[in-house]
Amino acid sequence: MRIVHFALDSFVVASRDAKIVAHFSLAALDFLVVAFGASSPHSNPKIAYTFCVHALKDPIVQPMPRYKLVLEYYGKPFVGWQRQENGPSVQAALETACAALSGEAVAAQAAGRTDAGVHALGMVVHIDLAKGLAADVVLNALNHFLKPAPIAVLGAEIVDDEFHARFSCTRRAYEYRIINRRAPLTIEAGRAWHVAAPLDAEAMDAAAQILVGHHDFTTFRTTVCQANSPEKTLDEISVRRAGGEVFIGCAARSFLHHQVRSMTGSLVEVGRGRWRASDLKAALEARDRARCGVVAPPDGLYFLHADYTNKK
Numbered sequence: 001m002r003i004v005h006f007a008l009d010s011f012v013v014a015s016r017d018a019k020i021v022a023h024f025s026l027a028a029l030d031f032l033v034v035a036f037g038a039s040s041p042h043s044n045p046k047i048a049y050t051f052c053v054h055a056l057k058d059p060i061v062q063p064m065p066r067y068k069l070v071l072e073y074y075g076k077p078f079v080g081w082q083r084q085e086n087g088p089s090v091q092a093a094l095e096t097a098c099a100a101l102s103g104e105a106v107a108a109q110a111a112g113r114t115d116a117g118v119h120a121l122g123m124v125v126h127i128d129l130a131k132g133l134a135a136d137v138v139l140n141a142l143n144h145f146l147k148p149a150p151i152a153v154l155g156a157e158i159v160d161d162e163f164h165a166r167f168s169c170t171r172r173a174y175e176y177r178i179i180n181r182r183a184p185l186t187i188e189a190g191r192a193w194h195v196a197a198p199l200d201a202e203a204m205d206a207a208a209q210i211l212v213g214h215h216d217f218t219t220f221r222t223t224v225c226q227a228n229s230p231e232k233t234l235d236e237i238s239v240r241r242a243g244g245e246v247f248i249g250c251a252a253r254s255f256l257h258h259q260v261r262s263m264t265g266s267l268v269e270v271g272r273g274r275w276r277a278s279d280l281k282a283a284l285e286a287r288d289r290a291r292c293g294v295v296a297p298p299d300g301l302y303f304l305h306a307d308y309t310n311k312k
Helices: 026-036 045-055 090-102 135-146 201-211 259-271 277-286
Strands: 002-006 010-014 020-025 066-073 119-128 151-159 171-180 193-195 213-216 231-242 245-252 301-307
Touching (some): 171 259, 193 259, 201 231, 201 277, 259 301
Parallel strands (some): 119 301, 171 193
Antiparallel strands (some): 002 010, 066 119, 171 245, 171 301, 213 231
16 A cells, blocks of 8 residues: 555555545544554654554445444533534534544434433444544544543444434333432432432332333423324333332333423322322323423433344
């Protein structure tokens, strides 16, 4: 391989038959310098070539490879996953990191669009990069460029270009975390919902089964929800206690806007003894947003994982 272009902002490496196999921005090269512990390549094409050889697993990289990423993030500083003009978003932070790595404008697609303050332990995202790199290099470089944002790339792999993080997803799982104690939260503030009144988790779990199956969830969706229909199929929901914490887990192909937080708030009404299971059933069947219990805050909601049946 040989350097065929080396400018102030980028360099291109080609094989002997002139096929371009890598095009790095110098921002990305700076990361590789840190990773491999050498001197600055900004004025030395030979050093640039050395780093390219280390970074590429295969000297011939297919055009526009698609990468499947798994992200973990703390949602408190963000207006949500989706890029917005009114504040920082997880999507914008990731796309900025991708641009720093490759010099490209990248559009990241996610399995779910979490709201402001909602966290993720395993959000699946895909990106396309014209400048192909080994998956582990993409993972390490993005984690480097994402600092100091509370976002981490836990996994990265090259996938088929038919894979789509959102549209290929067949199941999404969320978990809601409640800390059930009288004392206020300190180090867990922003990471769970503090409910001081004692909760009966067994009663909550029994009532929650009313929500399983295909229903009109109008009661449990926000009035600004953009879904075409209020009907969804909830595959499963469970409530369990672990010491002073209560966890509500649910899974479905898709959810309505604020559905999990709305169901959680109503189940807390059951746990506190204010509602019976029959009250939850009546609220569901009313198909009336006004019949929903309190909407749980975003602090305790976590996107757990996305499933892709027969998808890679």
